[in-house]
Amino acid sequence: MTEHGANPVNLGRGVLYPGLTATKIRLARPEPDPRLAPFVENHWIVAWDLRGGKPYESRTLPHPSVHLVFEEPHPSVYGIIRGPFIREIAELGHVFGVKFHPGGFRPFLGAPVADLTDRVVPAQDVFGAGVFDVQEAVLATRDDTEMTRHVEDFLLGMLPARDxxxxxxxxxxxxxxxxxxxxxxxxxxxxxxxxxxxxxxxxxxxxxxxxxxxxxxxxxxxxxxxxxxxxxxxxxxxxxxxxxxxxxxxxxxxxxxxxxxxxxxxxx
The missing domain is CATH 1.10.10.60 (Homeodomain-like)
Incomplete structure (x- = not known):
């Protein structure tokens, strides 16, 4: 699997300083399963290998979307972050995220999405303890297809009614x-x-x-x-x-x- 530096400079709207960021990370956006598509806009995978180099501050200007993120030390749900989002990356690592359509997280949450604004909450508070098994599986591989399969199997197992x-x-x-x-x-x-x-x-x-x-x-x-x-x-x-x-x-x-x-x- 190709690591950082393989993707074009155009990383998509919201990624700040894309020319520099593209030299530090690999970004992929797998399409969701059609059954998830009414709720999920796309998945995203950020992988990096900065061993022997300096840490890097990745900066994004978030979209009006909620994200489910599998990352160290635990999986989290990110509400809309209204300021810039800054994350330091170092050594070797990867993160898997699920970007929900604006409004698409409401059926999973069962409460006003404004309750999550500018907050990061433990994913188990919304999805239950099963997210820890998914987290372990996702972080144990660097294969995009395998990561996506683990996450989608989990979400499909608790798919809400369409709203x-x-x-x-x-x-x-x-x-x-x-x-x-x-x-x-x-x-x-x-x-x-x-x-x-x-x-x-x-x-x-x-x-x-x-x-x-x-x-x-x-x-x-x-x-x-x-x-x-x-x-x-x-x-x-x-x-x-x-x-x-x-x-x-x-x-x-x-x-x-x-x-x-x-x-x-x-x-x-």
Whole structure:
């Protein structure tokens, strides 16, 4: 199995400093079993071999999704993390994650997803003690197919009933993600054909973040991706394109979310 350095620089939206990160890790995103697809967007595997080198801080700008993660020292459920997510990797290791659709974790949780926002909770609190057997199996191999099989067999054994409201919410978030020019919550609510109050309730119950946050995060993902493409970027024009009042407003949002101002991020 190929280790770090094998994947292209484009690691996908949300991975910060992708050019450097691609030299440190291997990232794979296996598609889910069709029976899991209504709930799970994709799996992801991060593997690294930094033996003989320095530790590396991997940074991501999270999506509005909940993740089930099999990692040392124990499996965890990550609610939406609203700031940058930073994880130090060192020596030899790997992590297996399940990225749920926005809204897709609600049927598993059986409670408002907002209860998990900015929290990391033990996976056994949601999935029971069986996650420890999966954890042991996943961390005992570095084969992507074998890891995926262990995790999917486990999830398929406790598959909840499909929730049509979760599907509706996932479609809303997908529209926002694919159309980062949406700026105002009331404009999007009108586009979606729901009231602002209903939109806010749906997002608290199923997504775990407000519509305003999801709109802003989509624009920041777009800004970071543009910056990652290299070359000279007209930040003033980009601010106008993304609906910001001015470049200063974009700069403040970008710096708060990513941890570095646009100029410093681009130079790095």
């Amino acid at each position: 049509p409201v979760a599907d509706e919410v996932a479609a809303m978030v997908r529209t926002i993600t694919e159309t980062p020019a949406f700026v105002r919550v009331d404009d999007f609510a009108a586009h979606a054909g729901v009231s602002v109050r209903r939109l806010q309730r749906l997002f608290a119950e199923y997504v775990g973040a407000s519509p305003k946050w999801v709109l802003r995060r989509a624009r920041l993902h777009e800004a970071a991706e543009r910056a990652d493409q290299g070359g000279t970027l007209d930040w003033s024009a980009l601010a106008a394109e993304l609906g910001y009042a001015d470049q200063a407003h974009l700069t403040r949002d970008f710096t708060a979310a990513i941890g570095a101002p646009p100029g410093a991020y681009t130079r790095t």
